Amino acid sequence: MNQPTICPKFEKAISLLSQRWTALLIYQLLSGSQRFKDIQSAIGISGKVLSDRLKELEHKDVVKRVVIPETPVVIEYSLTEKGKSIEPILRTIENWSQQWVTQESE
């Protein structure tokens, strides 16, 4: 009884970042704007789920979709300010992984 309840903002952040592929996708976009196919082959996500995630993240103002009207049209995905603000989280995970993740650890 009287468990201190988990902060709803924190829970939202966790539910965003712990959705499969989301963190890896944001990490991938840290290196600059990229096209659908490039993201797909870089992180090994299926087209279907990538399409879903990009829509969700666009909706949440983490990713922006830019249509470049060349012929043929090019679509570039990049991080918004909010998206870029996630970098420190991913760097902290990166550091942790170097210290604590071993090859054999499943």
Next chain:
Amino acid sequence: MNQPTICPKFEKAISLLSQRWTALLIYQLLSGSQRFKDIQSAIGISGKVLSDRLKELEHKDVVKRVVIPETPVVIEYSLTEKGKSIEPILRTIENWSQQWVTQESE
């Protein structure tokens, strides 16, 4: 072509932390060792998935399970050193959530 491949240690860390419930469960255990039912009611996870997660995290040396031979027997779950080392990641997420997560943002 020639995409710099994502570091496998980082990918492992991400796949650990972005499994549903895992980050929240570790966060919950930051406040000290707790029993099955307490964790369950604190974070709202089903018994089935909590049971799975605890086993996985025990196997990965993130959580330890201690049987206290009182009558009735009490089982306490707590973080190992490796588990505790995840705290900075969760604090970074906590900070980020305070700055960037709004009520209306789905």
Next chain:
DNA sequence: TAAACTTAGTTACATAAAGTAAGTTATTAA
């Protein structure tokens, strides 16, 4: 000019993960 290829997706179907609710075993309380 037709056939094949590329990008940025979508659709239909299959499998895996998670949720729900009831059941289990052991113990203790009324």
Next chain:
DNA sequence: TTAATAACTTACTTTATGTAACTAAGTTTA
């Protein structure tokens, strides 16, 4: 004796993800 609690497990349903084929628009190749 009946009921209750803790820590799970099992069976079943729903949701998420993966696979692979398909599409539309334009482009390169033969």
